[in-house]
Amino acid sequence: MNNQIKLKVTDLIGSPLCISTEDGQKVFSKIEYFMKDGKQVTVSFENVTMLISLFLNVVIGQLYGSFSEEVIRALLKVEGLSSDDMELLKRVVDNAKKYYSNKKSYDEAWLEEDNNEE
Amino acid sequence: MKFNVPVIRSNYNGFDSIASITVKTKDVWLDSIELDFSTCSFFEANMTAPLYAVIAQLRDDLNDVSIVNVPLEVSTILRKNKFLNVFNQPDSPDTNQTTLPFKIFKLSAGDQFNDYLDIYLNGKGIPDMSEALTKRFRQSLFEIFLNATIHSQSGSGIFACGQFYPNKHRLDFTISDAGVGIRENVRKYTKKLQLDSCKAIEWAMTEGNTTKTDNQPGGLGLKLIKDFIQMNGGKFQIVSRYGYYEFSANNVSVQKMENDFPGTCINIEINTEDTSSYCLKSELQSEDIF
Numbered sequence: 001m002n003n004q005i006k007l008k009v010t011d012l013i014g015s016p017l018c019i020s021t022e023d024g025q026k027v028f029s030k031i032e033y034f035m036k037d038g039k040q041v042t043v044s045f046e047n048v049t050m051l052i053s054l055f056l057n058v059v060i061g062q063l064y065g066s067f068s069e070e071v072i073r074a075l076l077k078v079e080g081l082s083s084d085d086m087e088l089l090k091r092v093v094d095n096a097k098k099y100y101s102n103k104k105s106y107d108e109a110w111l112e113e114d115n116n117e118e
Numbered sequence: 119m120k121f122n123v124p125v126i127r128s129n130y131n132g133f134d135s136i137a138s139i140t141v142k143t144k145d146v147w148l149d150s151i152e153l154d155f156s157t158c159s160f161f162e163a164n165m166t167a168p169l170y171a172v173i174a175q176l177r178d179d180l181n182d183v184s185i186v187n188v189p190l191e192v193s194t195i196l197r198k199n200k201f202l203n204v205f206n207q208p209d210s211p212d213t214n215q216t217t218l219p220f221k222i223f224k225l226s227a228g229d230q231f232n233d234y235l236d237i238y239l240n241g242k243g244i245p246d247m248s249e250a251l252t253k254r255f256r257q258s259l260f261e262i263f264l265n266a267t268i269h270s271q272s273g274s275g276i277f278a279c280g281q282f283y284p285n286k287h288r289l290d291f292t293i294s295d296a297g298v299g300i301r302e303n304v305r306k307y308t309k310k311l312q313l314d315s316c317k318a319i320e321w322a323m324t325e326g327n328t329t330k331t332d333n334q335p336g337g338l339g340l341k342l343i344k345d346f347i348q349m350n351g352g353k354f355q356i357v358s359r360y361g362y363y364e365f366s367a368n369n370v371s372v373q374k375m376e377n378d379f380p381g382t383c384i385n386i387e388i389n390t391e392d393t394s395s396y397c398l399k400s401e402l403q404s405e406d407i408f
Contacts, residue, residue, distance in 0.1 A: 019228050019260050021268065021334075050232065052260045053338040054268075061335040069408065077404045084250070086402040091338060093407050095326055099335035118301075118314050118360050118378075 005034045006042045009059075016049040024058030031059070032066055035075050046080035053092055060089060061096030069097065119143070120152045120186075126161045126169070128290055128385050130364075130373060133357045136165070137377035139172050147179035156187035163281040166201040166220045167292040168357065168383040173204075174274040174296040175380045199279060215241030218280030218291065225267040225275060228260070234278070235259065244282050244289065250396045254346045255289075255388055261339035262293045262384045269329065270297025270382065287391045288352070294383035299359040303329040315361030316372045323356075323363070343386065349396065351389045358382040 010016050013023040034041050121139050126132040176183050185205050196202045197210035200219035218238040266276045272295050280291035304318040305311050307329040328336030347354045348367050356363040362373045
């Protein structure tokens with residue numbers, strides 16, 4: 001079997017709209033499956049007309065909960081994204097790294113607050 | 119029962135007046151409720167989205183809601199944006215095509231929302247905006263829409279409406295739900311049951327904070343919109359239960375409202391003459407990202 005897999009997002013979700021978490025989960029499961037098998041995966045966003053952070057959190061961000069940064073760097077590529085969407089992806093990835101490396105601390109500062117009842 | 123609807127604009131007073139209807143009709147059910155517009159000399163069309171959140175809750179309690187005594191000028195606004203259709207009153211043609219009409223979407227209607235924007239953002243009265251601006255604006259609307267579908271926990275749907283104001287070069291778009299509000303989700307997630315609405319909104323506006331509990335990262339959507347609005351010079355408002363949050367390039371304010379708004383509403387106002395590129399100069403590659 002080929003060691004390089006190309007996943008076309010629009011084919012997998014049957015739509016050019018990359019917006020819902022359900023669709024994102026479908027793509028994530030495929031990527032995760034092949035990466036666990038040590039395959040190099042290229043995720044193609046060709047023909048996507050709408051892409052939001054919510055979708056990328058599930059498809060790409062969530063991978064940082066399953067794989068190390070080294071493995072992701074070695075096995076994952078994306079293509080077909082405009083330069084501004086690449087910036088969006090970068091923001092999603094940075095956020096995901098923070099989330100999985102230090103999940104608890106997000107809440108700590110706020111847990112010390114005590115507010116009035118409404 | 120009759121309730122007066124005053125002048126409504128997209129500001130603190132406008133949202134608070136709308137929320138006050140809910141407070142006054144608390145515990146009313148199986149009744150007849152008239153919203154009397156006789157003292158309403160102006161109603162910003164996009165504010166029909168939060169008004170409907172109040173009406174949805176009244177209808178949920180099996181009340182018969184009607185809209186009465188609407189002055190001619192306001193009636194023209196509410197007919198053009200098809201709001202009065204919901205009350206079986208006829209609409210009027212929007213000859214200037216500056217309106218994105220009032221519409222109720224099911225929670226799963228992301229595709230229909232896309233079709234709606236395709237049609238009405240291309241109305242001849244909506245100015246040609248730069249490609250980058252159009253894209254960021256649409257992305258922002260989808261982030262808000264999808265957030266509402268995930269967090270509102272409301273069967274009433276999502277209420278959307280937009281209006282272009284040519285003299286100000288501003289396009290307002292408002293998305294509302296009749297759901298549990300940001301406060302309930304943040305209270306549940308942080309286990310701080312006394313957290314107030316303003317604090318809950320501030321928590322949700324902090325990058326990386328999300329109430330999703332499925333072990334997925336999140337909490338970027340609102341921050342991306344804030345960054346976009348900062349560059350665009352527009353305005354961004356969140357109203358959720360007692361919380362009122364307003365952000366613009368020059369000002370951030372969080373205020374407690376007098377009245378409890380029954381859900382969450384987000385209004386985004388953009389400067390349509392903006393020509394920013396919204397892109398860094400350097401091109402990122404896959405290896406720069408992971």
